[in-house]
Amino acid sequence: MSHSDAKQDANATTPDYLGNVDAGEIAKFSALASRWWDRDSEFKPLHDINPLRVDYIDTHAGLAGKRVIDVGCGGGILSEAMAHRGAQVTGIDMGEAPLSVARLHQLESGVEVDYRQTTAEAAAEEMAGQFDIVTCLEMLEHVPDPSSVIAACARLVKPGGKVFFSTINRNPKAYTFAILGAEYLLKMLPRGTHEYSKFIRPSELGNWVRSAGLKMEGSTGMTYNPLTRKYRLNPQDLSVNYLMHTRRPTVEELA
């Protein structure tokens, strides 16, 4: 099913603000939620890439003192790390179970994140233009219509603010690494975590970013070495996992 067929199908049975939520995806992450902070669980890859992506965001946007919204925050791995760097973070997700885990975990870690159960689209209605930084990492490949989430992220950020996206490229190498390798050979992720047809090419993400009125500022790959079992940022290789950073133009730039 294509992105737009899936969106129409979802809209036929759900209220407007839930039209871009795939209930199966939410259930998948909810079922695993109790292991979200277990570094040896299905969430190991997110723990492993977290320092790299937080450094990337901090380098390009400066987290300290900034108001940030983390879209599709899950159990809060990224939200907490950004709060640790001094950001005032709101984390949103549609999964009740990951949000409960996130709220419990912050009691242990002592960082403060405002977690809410909502979609990017609904949050954009309520809090348009209120955030210096919007992060939407490893989430776009789990929604029926990624372009709608990207447009909502563009509405959430202040003029001049930064929006970060990460996802998985769609090509034979990405299929080999992200599905065959991670789900079947190395068993890093449960089978069915990812659907190949939902992977997003950098050119597609770039088009949606521009249609949402955001400017592309840069991108980097996050490459995995199966021998050392380590990830690293590699701006030359966007062939599997990659991060993009974008900026909402200021009013002066648009005039």
Ligand SMILES: C[S@@+](CC[C@H](N)C(=O)[O-])C[C@H]1O[C@@H](n2cnc3c(N)ncnc32)[C@H](O)[C@@H]1O
């Ligand atoms: C792979 S997890 C990524 C978690 C987090 N962004 C990270 O990278 O550490 C994807 C998350 O997106 C959430 N999600 C999926 N569809 C959503 C939607 N339409 N609105 C909000 N959250 C959604 C899921 O519940 C899940 O927690």
